[in-house]
Amino acid sequence: xxxxxxxxxxxxxxxxxxxxxxxxxxxxxxxxxxxxxxxxxxxxxxxxxxxxxxxxxxxxxxxxxxxxxxxxxxxxxxxxxxxxxxx
Numbered sequence: 001x002x003x004x005x006x007x008x009x010x011x012x013x014x015x016x017x018x019x020x021x022x023x024x025x026x027x028x029x030x031x032x033x034x035x036x037x038x039x040x041x042x043x044x045x046x047x048x049x050x051x052x053x054x055x056x057x058x059x060x061x062x063x064x065x066x067x068x069x070x071x072x073x074x075x076x077x078x079x080x081x082x083x084x085x086x087x
Contacts, residue, residue, distance in 0.1 A: 040071045 015023070048063035049056065056064070 036071070036075060040068055044068055044071070 044064050044067035047067055048060050050060075
């Protein structure tokens, strides 16, 4: 049996509440980063690449760069608001 099914076992592998909280925060941060990359990639590609080809034009490259910058800025603002909570 593991420490979750037998909590009174006194195993040294039991995690503190803070350890569990930190693991959850790390997992959520990883999931958030993956979703951000997928969303930015899809949205910016749809917005900026009008004629897919073997390479990006200068204007497409600039558009993608600006698009990614805006998404990163927006998610930073949202993240700060969520962390600080309601005012």
